[in-house]
Amino acid sequence: MAAPDRDTFEAAATWYVQFQSQAPTPAEHHAWQQWLRRDPSHLAAWNQLEQLQRSLGGLPQDVTRRALSTTQQRRQVLKWMLVLGGGGYLGWNLQQHSGVGTLLADYRTPIGKHQRIQLADGTRIELNTRSAIDVIFDERQRLIRLREGEVLIHTGRLAAQLPFYVETRQGRVQALGTRFTVRQLADSTRVGVLEDRVQVSPVDNPSSGQLLKAGQSADFDRLNVGPILPFTATQAAWIDGQLIVLDARLGDVIDELSRYRPGVLQCDAVSARLRVSGTFRLDATDAVLTNLQATLPIQVKYFTRYWVSITPIG
Numbered sequence: 001m002a003a004p005d006r007d008t009f010e011a012a013a014t015w016y017v018q019f020q021s022q023a024p025t026p027a028e029h030h031a032w033q034q035w036l037r038r039d040p041s042h043l044a045a046w047n048q049l050e051q052l053q054r055s056l057g058g059l060p061q062d063v064t065r066r067a068l069s070t071t072q073q074r075r076q077v078l079k080w081m082l083v084l085g086g087g088g089y090l091g092w093n094l095q096q097h098s099g100v101g102t103l104l105a106d107y108r109t110p111i112g113k114h115q116r117i118q119l120a121d122g123t124r125i126e127l128n129t130r131s132a133i134d135v136i137f138d139e140r141q142r143l144i145r146l147r148e149g150e151v152l153i154h155t156g157r158l159a160a161q162l163p164f165y166v167e168t169r170q171g172r173v174q175a176l177g178t179r180f181t182v183r184q185l186a187d188s189t190r191v192g193v194l195e196d197r198v199q200v201s202p203v204d205n206p207s208s209g210q211l212l213k214a215g216q217s218a219d220f221d222r223l224n225v226g227p228i229l230p231f232t233a234t235q236a237a238w239i240d241g242q243l244i245v246l247d248a249r250l251g252d253v254i255d256e257l258s259r260y261r262p263g264v265l266q267c268d269a270v271s272a273r274l275r276v277s278g279t280f281r282l283d284a285t286d287a288v289l290t291n292l293q294a295t296l297p298i299q300v301k302y303f304t305r306y307w308v309s310i311t312p313i314g
Helices: 006-021 026-038 040-055 061-067 071-084 089-096 233-240 250-258 285-295
Strands: 115-118 124-127 132-137 142-154 164-167 171-184 189-202 210-213 216-220 242-249 264-267 275-281 298-304 307-312
Touching: 006 026, 006 040, 026 040, 026 298, 026 307, 124 132, 142 189, 142 233, 189 233, 210 216, 233 242, 242 250, 250 264, 250 275, 250 285, 275 285, 285 298, 285 307
Parallel strands: 142 164, 264 307
Antiparallel strands: 115 124, 124 142, 132 142, 142 171, 164 171, 171 189, 189 210, 189 216, 242 275, 298 307
8 A cells, every 4th residue: 555645644634633623524524535535545644543543542532622622732633643653654754765854854844834044155045835955064065955845946156166966855956056946746856947057867877867957947757857848937936925827727726726735625627627827825825716716617615624625616
């Protein structure tokens, strides 16, 4: 059975906390069952949470009820589940990656937030939503290890004689005096160049590396670099809290918006094919959904605050 990733584990924990705090409605129960059946990793995450609950079963029930009585306390319980679930996401993450996991990264951002960092060499880094990095500077190199999420980097000149790398699960990106983005996807890394050049090197096949110039983007896995595609500043508009799209699939827009809000945001296959253009605020996803519903033949259904579904009208 597939190991759950962080998003899956958080979605399962959100459902679990919701059901512990109050009985689910028939619609919520149906949506939860659909989610469980959609992917084997969903069921794996749910089973791990139930195993965790059994291991903590000695806690008095009135303590559990009090812990779930307010939104803030429910969020704290969700955090405990994610941290204590050593047999789940965190344990899997520790096995798959070096270091001690994203929770102990040098810098990290929660869902829906981004952070600006200035390093000692003058390098400026923007962390996107739910991102985590380690910073390793020594006498040989300047290294940013991207554990998850996305960063925009403007390399500094103070120690330009030392090579500058961004390391992901698929390989390394070497900056050649540049401004660029790196995003860790599930099975690949996406790089976009805004200024100058970067060298992309897959970890298991460095000879297949590619040089990307300003205005270019590519995905790469551990063996190969994919096709070179255009890249524009609008694709990095998240640093200004915006998502800018032109004639994009609604499904792709919803996938991007889902990165900036907790829980599950899903779009059915029919609605996903609709086309949309606009500039959307990433810190106001509920307002964005309301506007989309007003301009497209869709309805936005809130099963809970953390489970939102988009379907056609009618």
